[in-house]
Amino acid sequence: MTTKNEPGKTYLMQGNEAIVRGALEGGVHFASSYPGSPSSQVLGMLGHIAEDQGFRAEWSTNETTALQSCMGASFANGRAICIVKQNGLLFHGDTIHCGALGGVKGGLVIVSSDDPDSHSSTNEFDSRHMAVSANIPMLEPASVQETKDMIPYAFELSEELEQMVLVRVTTRICHGRGSVTLGEIPEKRPFTPIGLWDRMVGINWLHGFLLEKLERAREAFEVSPFNHYTGKEDADKLIITGGTGMKYVQEALEEYGADGEVGVLSLGCLWPLPEKLILKHLSKASKVLVVEEVDPFLEEHISAIAGKARLNVEIQGRADLIPPIGELNPEVVFKAVREYLGVEPKCCGEGCPAMEGVNIPARELTFCAGCPHRASFFILKQALRQEGHKGVVMGDIGCYTMAGQRAGQYGYHFMSCMGSGISAAEGLGQLTNYGFDQPVVSLCGDSTFFHSVVPGLINAKMNEANILHIVLDNSATAMTGFQPHPGTGQTAMGFDTEKISITALCESLGCRVWRADPFDVENTKNLICELIGMKGLKVLILEQPCATLAAKTREKKKVWVDTDICRGSNCGCDGYCSRVWGCPGNIWDFEKNCAAIDEVVCVGCGACASICPSGAIKVEGGDA
Template sequence: MEWTITADAPGKVCLMQGNEAVVRGAVEAGINFAASYPGSPSSQVLGMLGKIARERNFYAEWSTNEVCALEACIGVSLANARSLCVVKQNGLLCVADALHCGAQHGIKGGLVIITSDDPSAHSSTNEFDSRYQAMSADVPMLEPTNMQEAKDMIPYAFELSEKTQQMVIVRLTTRVCHGRGNVVLGELPEKPHQMQQVGEWDRLTCVNYLHEPMLKKLDNIQEVFETCPYNHYEGPEQPKKLIVAGGTGRLYCHEAIRRLEVGDEVGLLSLATVWPLPEKYILQYMRSAEQALVLEEVDPVLEHNLQALAGKYRLNIAFTGRSDGALPRIGELNPDIVMNAVAALADTPDYEEKTGVADTLPVRDLTFCAGCPHRATFYLLKKALKYEKNPGIVVGDIGCYIMSSQAAGFWAYQACNAMGSGVNLAEGLGQLTSYGLDQKVVTMCGDSTFFHTIIPGLVNARYHHANMLLMVLDNSATAMTGFQPHPGTGITAMGDQTQPMSIEKICEAIGCQVTIADPFDVQGTSKVLRDLLNQDGLKVLIMKQPCATLMSKQETKRRRVYVDQDICYGDGCGCDKFCSRVWGCPGNSWDFTKNKAKIDPMSCVGCGVCAQLCPSGAIKVEGGEEE
């Protein structure tokens, strides 16, 4: 796919993932700079940009966090450079201060922010709607429907950004990021966008008198959006029944209208210009409407804005959508949901016979990968806390280890707020241990999260002598989003080797007591945990063991783990099927025909933790570390 992204083949039709299409659009725009912190569903964008950066003569980096990424992009705009900042909806919240200030002072070189929303929170702690941030900051926002638009809107957004000297946000959603579709390639520039020397009187300073000019920029952008080529309408000239769709809702609606055979009576208005809304363009179709269904991902933002527009011009339209139950209040849209809503609008009672709505698929519980060190960490922590007089308090962060709040992590977490907040939650609770709270306080984070937002909180906790234990789950990668590098890995987005930063030394420099342990060493780490829990003050425990999936890609041999059927007592050992039910590793299961444990060689990665935990000693490990 790297060849396709950089191919100088205008007019060629390629099958592309949405994230790949965004990368191609950035290359066609001639970007000079790209920065991101990995966050699904858009993690692949910067990863691909990093691989082709030298070939296309631009710079790309995995920044330590989203604030670093956006502020670097604002900085390079001073030199008239085109920059792309990639975040997810949570990351857009992180950069709120920089976003609002940047919107007020404006930019020089084009600056496009890709934000990827995650309806149904497939890989997020929430399904926050990033359109609120665009509206709050008075920044224009576009939303593509398909992969072609995902590519084409990037150069358009850069041109709009430079024309108005304002940042532009392009909102993607999970199905656009990870879906695939045909894309017609455009022309590639001979070289990146022309940079300029930063002038003595170039100014990007946030002062209040710039508020009014910022609002005038938004007014100008609204006029531009009146003729935006990515807004579409199809249907009767003066529709009485109107559907207004944004993003993937347009694609689902196309299918519903076709299958329900209601194209002659229902109009479909597809809006790519999410904010500000092109009022004149929309009113062409709203003035005749009596009913309007609004299809959008996450919140009824568009619905409420259209209601306000109808009220402004005294239009009598009955709106339906996310607000009134025509669409679910939470979760992402799908073809069946949209089919139901369109059928209700078109008053098609026999639609189920025409469409054959699919049955709901069963839900599968999330779990850690086979051999994941986090499973061992949480098991050992829960076991250690059982020896305490009162139940311990465990709080944490977002990452693979978010599953610690579920069965896969033995229900260890009591709280997970936002990325980087676990150490601060624990600091507050740790202070209360001097005022009557008789419980051990534990928090944890991943190695990437440590660099992202934990350091300021750890400084605060150390300075104020919080009584708590911070466990850094160091698995040598940003594993949840696809193994992107971070400052502790010693590699950059462009593949350069650099000096890795030591989490241990950073913690020691702050003044923390640091211990390193291996979660796969059951006996040794259990003792370390119990000792640290019984010490007062702030302690840091680095649980160091590489991600099993990462290691499986690198190793040619692995240790063989198997069950000695002559030793395994089955139900008679009293373990209550510990291997499959309690431990829960995908590599461990239960042979119901023999009523004994078994190991799945296709899943097992040879970590051997189950052998250390097996009550009967029936699980054996063959092979040593030297292999």
């Protein structure tokens, strides 16, 4: 991402980069985030440029601490930006409501990235409802250029209203690239001292002011440059779009030659809605199609506007022409526009006769080659099997969420939001005092441990939980791209900081703690068997760095199959290494009918050597 001050110059930018550039052009003083896809990369990029550009960027322990830090920076009239994904915004709940009541001083912008179709999430929650609930203004860009432009606008608006502003983006913006013409990077504004009687206090007597601010936002939105109308004036057919909907709709209208007869109102200001602007077009239309990401948010609020104005207008969208779940894409929008217009399909794809073809194997997600989680779940499953399959495993959020699939031997029974595994386990484990007789195991990763497991662990300790809690410590927030967390000793701006030890923290609470290496398959399995049989709260930390991270620093050992030893399909193991272990590095040589290592994929961890019953897998320099 360019930090050059060259207004008017055009670059290809990813949406996430555009957020960074927008923050820079908005004169940001403070940025904070907890990583969550699709906006994980934003703070990393801000961290890289922060020192040079004279602002502070930090990875926060979780989304709530991130927003609260931003509120602190805003108190001194600093401009602050908080970047989260939809779950992070929901985690903000209390903070955002209380914060909105108290208002802000310096501009405070929250960017929340939604993930329609849950490409890298467990859900497709819609952030927009939060703005309504907390009574704060909300914007949503329709392009990468608008994403960049909206951030400085949001800072200005936030200061004008003394209120935080939510900018909602979606995966196709964050992970899309488009041309962005740069604006100017301003000088950093000095801070304002906090006076004796300055206050930022969220208290109910401000409720009326909160609503007043919202009405002022509405007035600003009536004339905002982020709402566009194109097509025929006074159109009888009107399509209203939010976010990514606009470009799909434009392409669909051109496809069906209807771009002249239909009006398109693209709304960038989503809450409070610019009612006068909407009514101006709505009152001329008899048939409206609303195209938006995930929930029928605009559709329902616009229906309410039409109802209050007693308009006789048909409003369609997620309720009928567009499926109620999933993201927008050309297929969904083309079909909806076609049905809305009442025209026949034209494009290839849908409706074309299918050609016979070969069977294509599905490509399901799996742990990376050399991933320690593969070993951990392999061991856990074996340990539980020895216990007669009685153990209940409570999972959590991280790469290891994939363990619910084949990649992790269908390794857990429960999974919900971040930090929930240990507390759900605590509740379940308490029932062992009342006749429930299954051992309870909970899991979390190291980043999740710091994010929201610590209060659950304290709760488990205080209430004398009967569980085994396993921390899958791979020294990384691996799922989102290796962002620093309190245990890594690094910060977003590249400075070192003292590592917080998970072991020491657990021990300080009085927990009994064990540590083991998941690549030491036999010993770790025996330890887990022993711990499962033990009463009370046990914490086991399985330590082995993320393979992708380790591959960057560790010298790669050569791993190979000794074909004189591997007995191939004549061995009773039935291809144990590739069939059960399931690492992408362990392949089967169908010509020689024996196991093989894919040298391009293998990262040289050597863990598979210990699971081959014949000892045919060899690691350079002996054991791994």
